Amino acid sequence: MxxxxxxxxxxxxxxxxxxxxxxxxxxxxxxxxxxxxxxxxxxxxxxxxxxxxxxxxxxxxxxxxxxxxxxxxxxxxxxxxxxxxxxxxxxxxxxxxxxxxxxxxxxxxxxxxxxxxxxxxxxxxxxxxxxxxxxxxxxxxxxxxxxxxxxxxxxxxxxxxxxASAPDVGIAPPPLDGAGGGVRVYRVPGGPDPTAVLRSARRPVLLAGAGATRCGASGALLRLAEGVGAPVVVSPMAKGVFPEDHPLFAGVLDMACNQVVWEFLGGSDLVVAAGFDPVELIRPWSVTVPVLHVDTTPNTDQIYPSDCEVVGDVSASLEWLADGWRGEPRWSERDVAVHRERLRTAYYAGRVSGRLNPTDVIDVVRASAPPETVVTCDVGSHKLLVGQGWQARRPRSVLMSNGLSSMGFGLPGAIAAQMALGEVPVVALIGDGGFAMAATELRLAAVRGLRLAVVVFADGSLNRIELKQRALGYPSTATRLNDIDLVALAASMGCDGVRVTSTAELEKAAAAGLAGLTRPLLIEARVDPAQYETQF
CATH class of the missing domain: 3.40.50.970 (Thiamin diphosphate (ThDP)-binding fold, Pyr/PP domains)
Known part of the structure; x- marks a missing residue:
């Protein structure tokens, strides 16, 4: 015993x-x-x-x-x-x-x-x-x-x-597959069949959430999207569940450029909500388009009404819908490309020529990082841009807190991800406020010899709140951060550090560091926050 x-x-x-x-x-x-x-x-x-x-x-x-x-x-x-x-x-x-x-x-x-x-x-x-x-x-x-x-x-x-002694009954762990269950259909009395609802739509859009990731629904989502010819919007914590370089990818909900994405959803005639969890909504659900609810749980949140629900494993449910599909593709890739170009234009709005903009940091790091890189993101203005702009190609490759949206997650999250993944490269994208909450964990990364890259968007501000103060005509009260020499801090923790103030400097630092790290690297990216004001 x-x-x-x-x-x-x-x-x-x-x-x-x-x-x-x-x-x-x-x-x-x-x-x-x-x-x-x-x-x-x-x-x-x-x-x-x-x-x-x-x-x-x-x-x-x-x-x-x-x-x-x-x-x-x-x-x-x-x-x-x-x-x-x-x-x-x-x-x-x-x-x-x-x-x-x-x-x-x-x-x-x-x-x-x-x-x-x-x-x-x-x-x-x-x-x-x-x-x-x-x-x-x-x-x-x-x-x-x-x-x-x-x-x-x-x-x-x-x-x-x-x-204390415990009975010797042996270790018998329970099932650790959270979804499970077959496909069950619930509908209002006399309501339509979900396959008929999908077939009758002329401009359907798929909205995939974290439930689709948990159920391993990437393949089923891809099959249904391509069969129906339906564009796919994802929630932030579902990034990568649908490859973001696919012609049918249509953006991330409630991140930067959120108005463009909401208008796109509002222009459809059916939203298929596949594992979408309203806990991620930053703004209220406002579109009046009919919704087909597909999830592991019934539509108990009632953020949107739905006349019929497909409840069960999200992957199995999407496969079932794909099996029942009859008809020609509803959207052309050209139609989606027009929306994507509008989204791209909105994403880069507010860039200041000759300065290091937040979107420059995302673009340079993404281009320099190996394709298999996993990124963690902290909370702040930069998260909204990372959520929209970092191109994810596979599930669980972008980690963020977007339910509680708690600051301080980015650096410890990156350390644990690197420990779990071993050789897979990990990059943390963090604002200087979130970094300050967990900065000393750099020492743990160094002691463990993690080949981790930490990119700090340094603008000396709790920007999201400062912008709201400014919009109300108030001065910046308790939203300006004291300056810290992050390069010196990194050195004191046993890490490499470099400060960059331009795109060229960042490109040089990223090219030299991201592909062949031997110990943690901190990049202090001194960004111009003007783009945030245009975006938000």
């Missing part, structure tokens, strides 16, 4: 976790040792808040639950933001926090926080580990985390709990 910690570690290992990200404390020492013994590496992050972002990014890139650990009290409160991010970003996450033993929890106040109250509103479940039920608790936690729609689960355990 082993102890409870060994059972917890066994389930974490069985879920495919190679790394667990942590900031340790007394109550979780036994669990960390059990993880080590189970050949799961416990990675020390600079703080709890970045550890949970690392776990989230690992789940994004692998599709398996990410895992983070914290201690009690301030350790548990420090992970709340990242736990909430995983839930709103629809990413499977298991967060475990230490606690004093249950016998004293009602009596002691020092560092004691009620985890049930703290985490219930930001997770799918906030539970407690007990020696007698640890097997069932771990199965429930993992199954809930991956079940549609996926999100975070939080568990609490004390030092006494982890050290």
């Amino acid at each position: 082993g102890n409870t910690a060994a059972t917890v570690a066994g389930y974490i290992r069985s879920a495919g976790a190679r790394f667990v990200f942590a900031y340790p404390g007394d109550p979780i020492i036994e669990l960390m040792e059990a993880l080590r013994a189970a050949d799961v590496e416990v990675v020390l992050a600079g703080r709890e808040g970045t550890a949970v972002f690392m776990a989230e990014a690992q789940a994004m890139v692998t599709g398996r639950p990410g895992v983070c650990l914290s201690t009690l009290g301030p350790g548990s409160t420090a992970i709340v933001n990242g736990v909430a991010a995983a839930t709103w970003d629809r990413v499977p996450l298991l967060a475990i926090s230490g606690q004093i033993d249950a016998g004293r929890e009602e009596l002691i106040t020092h560092q004691v926080v009620d985890h049930k109250l703290l985490f219930s509103s930001v997770t799918k479940w906030a539970g407690r580990i007990h020696p007698g039920s640890v097997d069932a608790v771990m199965r429930k936690a993992l199954r809930l985390a991956v079940a549609e729609r996926p999100g975070a689960v939080h568990l609490t355990g004390s030092a006494e709990t982890f050290a």
Whole structure:
């Protein structure tokens, strides 16, 4: 008979976790040792808040639950933001926090926080580990985390709990495929058949979301789009689920140039929402076009009405629709090309000649990075341009928080992605505000010898908020950032660093650095923020 910690570690290992990200404390020492013994590496992050972002990014890139650990009290409160991010970003996450033993929890106040109250509103479940039920608790936690729609689960355990003997029942992990299920059709009484709805449309558009990525629906989406001749718009967290160099690709919803994309949707006569999750909407759904809802879950959000719903695995549902398709292609590639050119013109609006513009940074880095590069993006004005302008060719190649949209994700996310992917190059695209929240994690990247490129859009501003202050006629209050020598900071962390102020300098730095990194590289890109004002 082993102890409870060994059972917890066994389930974490069985879920495919190679790394667990942590900031340790007394109550979780036994669990960390059990993880080590189970050949799961416990990675020390600079703080709890970045550890949970690392776990989230690992789940994004692998599709398996990410895992983070914290201690009690301030350790548990420090992970709340990242736990909430995983839930709103629809990413499977298991967060475990230490606690004093249950016998004293009602009596002691020092560092004691009620985890049930703290985490219930930001997770799918906030539970407690007990020696007698640890097997069932771990199965429930993992199954809930991956079940549609996926999100975070939080568990609490004390030092006494982890050290206590547990029944030797063996590790029996639950299914970790979140979608599952056959194709089921729901419709209003007397409502139309979804295949008939699609066949009757003259200008249908496919809107693919993160649910399509989770279901591995790229092939089915491509088949349906090409068969119907329907352009494809994607949500930001679904970038790459449809190749963005394809002639039918029609842009990213609610990023830069969002008005152009919304007008394009509004000009259709049917939107096929394939795994689209309204959690990503920045502006309200405003088009009155009929919607065919295709997702793993029924249309319970009711952001848009839908007379019929195709519910089940998104890939299987799209294949079913493709099997039922009869008719000629609805759009010509030329029609879509006209829209794409309008989108391109809007994307480059506001560029300042002779200066380093945000879109220049995206273009140069994308052109210099190897095709298989995975990019992480932080939150800020630059994210809206990255979301529209970075051309993604495969799923899970662009990682961002666009449900909770939490700043500070970009750098820890890139570190975890690089650790999970090994030889696949990773680039972090970060604003200087988001970078400041996690800058010291550069040291972890250096110590691990990660060949990671970090590009900081440095404009000395919390630009999104400053622009809104300016629009209201207010001065810049608490939105200007103190200048930091990022090159010197990189050197102090054991990383290479270079500052660029022009496109030519950036091209030189990217050409010399991105393809053959031997240790982390930070590029401080001093951008002119004027383009942001034109865009937003």
